[in-house]
Structure formats: structure tokens, C-alpha cells
Amino acid sequence: RKEVEQDPGPFNVPEGATVAFNCTYSNSASQSFFWYRQDCRKEPKLLMSVYSSGNEDGRFTAQLNRASQYISLLIRDSKLSDSATYLCVVNPLTTSGTYKYIFGTGTRLKVLA
């Protein structure tokens, strides 16, 4: 089983739609969770951190379910500019006591006019 798994998509949605992505992780010792956005041929950029109680940033809502070991990202009122690949990133504590970042392969979103 992969440490972090995402549906690769693509998710093709019309403008204005609501779309949700899930990401599952295997290491229950994971401490921090993030969603990064990556545009084609560009570097990943932080979209939002994911907090235990869930958090919202404008049209974006992130949720964490530790019991089921998944995080989710909800995008409301999709814009053309939301078209990108969304990377799930998990930060487990290693046996050496350091943190490492595990990246999912990403979910590709296309918002259609």
C-alpha cells in the first residue's frame, strides 16, 4: 500500500461546480497534513494546511479524519483558474525522531467553461 494515495483524476467539472478530493495515508503517526497546488511544469505551492478541526480558506475547505486516515479538499464555485494538480502531503514522525514529507501523486482538476 502506498503511504499516501490519491485518485489521479482528471476531474473535469464545469465552472461554478463543487468538487471534492480525498487522500488516504497509511502512517497513523502522521503529524501534519497539507494540500499543495501544482500548475503544469511549475513548482508546488502551499494551498492550505489541514487542521484537526477542519479549516476553510475562501472557497476551499480541508478536513482531516484521523480515525479513517484520510484528508479531503472541497472546492466550491470552481473557477477556470482552479485547474491544476492538487498534491496531498503528509508529514509523519519517523523512528529517528525527524519529520519527512510524503507526497501523493496528485489529483488533476480541469474546470471547463
Add this chain to the structure above:
Amino acid sequence: NAGVTQTPKFRILKIGQSMTLQCAQDMNHNYMYWYRQDPGMGLKLIYYSVGAGITDKGEVPNGYNVSRSTTEYFPLRLELAAPSQTSVYFCASRKGGGTGANVLTFGAGSRLTVL
């Protein structure tokens, strides 16, 4: 602040050649990382550093070397380039503590092709 700066942006190497990918950050971040990203794949950690003079291997270190003589610079050396090293390389950094300490900041990437 320039953030994380990588050079070169693009490079074509012949099999067996060597080169160094440069990475510099001006945010005084303690932690620096080198990742590679192959098409359709997630980022794989090559090497990382928790501070000047300290480096450690990641998941895919074979064929690479790093050094961290100062806080600002973290070059990645490819020795005897192989086609399997064709990839996009990203350097990243983060603070050691405080608000936003877990957030990675990436450079724009270096696209390497080995022929």
C-alpha cells in the same frame, strides 16, 4: 526576498557527464531538501539537510551527492549521469520552528534530460 532560487532551469546532459544543480535560499531556513519528480509521479526525496554541515539521505539518493557548507546554499551533484536521472528537480526549504515551520517553500525547478 527571492525565496528559493534554482539554477539552471534546463539542462541536457550526455550519459556519463557530471553536473551540479544549484539551490540558494535567502530566508535563513534551517531545513533544505532536494526532490525529483518524474512524469505522473509524486515527489521523491533525494537528500535533505537540517542545517549547515549536516546532510542525510532520502528515499532515492543513489547517483547523487550534496553538501551544505552554509545555511543559504544546498547544491546537488550528479555524478556519471544516467537516463534514469532524467527528471524535474525541486529544491525546497523550511524554517526550523515557529509559525509556519512545517511549510515547504519550493524553487521553480530544474528540468534535466540525460541522453
